[in-house]
Amino acid sequence: MTHPLPFRRLILSLGLCLWAGTSSFAAAPPADPARAQLAAGKSRFDKLCVSCHGANGAGQDTYGPPLQNRPELSPALIRERIVKGKHGDHAMPPWGTVLDRPAIDALVAYVEVLRQPAATQTAAPLSPFDLADPARIEKGRKRFAKTCAGYCHGHEGVSGRAPDFKGRTDLGPQQTFDTIYHGRTGADVMPPWGAAFSEESIWELVAYLQFLGRQSAD
Known part of the structure; x- marks a missing residue:
């Protein structure tokens, strides 16, 4: 059975749209x-x-x-x-x-x-990928915006209930990972995310926070 030309064009257009849509969500590069x-x-x-x-x-x-x-x-x-x-x-x-x-x-x-x-021994953090990888930073940014920004840390880590992340150089990668994974008690309480996120996802958050730390605090 043959389809009319307009119908075939519609199918082709839909296929191109689907291809374009899936290609825009390319995965981050695999871990080393x-x-x-x-x-x-x-x-x-x-x-x-x-x-x-x-x-x-x-x-x-x-x-x-x-x-x-x-x-x-x-x-x-x-x-x-x-x-x-x-x-x-x-x-x-x-x-x-x-x-x-x-x-x-x-x-x-x-x-x-x-x-x-x-x-x-190298001082580099034991992360599964390069923390400066732009694709990983972007994935961390999106996760931060969905999970961390609204209630505690503010948009792009600024003006939230917690101290700002921009321009902070005192947060080492492993310290940041451990805090996200295990949470924190005391005055600045923070829930543990180790059961909610994979370790790779937490390292992507670390990559984003390290990126913010390299930005101007102004």
Whole structure:
């Protein structure tokens, strides 16, 4: 069955409109695999290992030994400890029966960073992508406008109930991520968003707030 010419033109026009509409919502570039793995490893470490090894593996007054600045810990030994655990003094559970291979690989990658001498470690945040990526900043801006601007932080992070974000250089990326993820109590109470947003989405919010911090406060 053949369609009249005007009808075929209508179908073609609709198809072009749909194509144009979907192309305008292009996704942000994928996360860098190595950075994403380190970010996942840190997240897993913060949930499972901090109680024994301390924040960032510092190991101060903790049950487990420190992991920072331990170049003698080989990647093979790190993996073995995570998979098989340890008996005796300062016993450690075997995580190989709980975690899958990608999760273990991520933990190994993160501990490998911790065990390096402090002088060789980079100060870059363990985010799954470049926080200066314009596409990620834009996604963070849209999420901020929908979730954060109206009640507490104001349009573009200015003139809200909370302190302005523009021109602020005192908010480090990891500190910002942790505050969004865990929330805050006290005078400046803030709900935790870790259960509502994926970690990648929270890092996009961080990217936007870091962008605001680079703008003039005027």
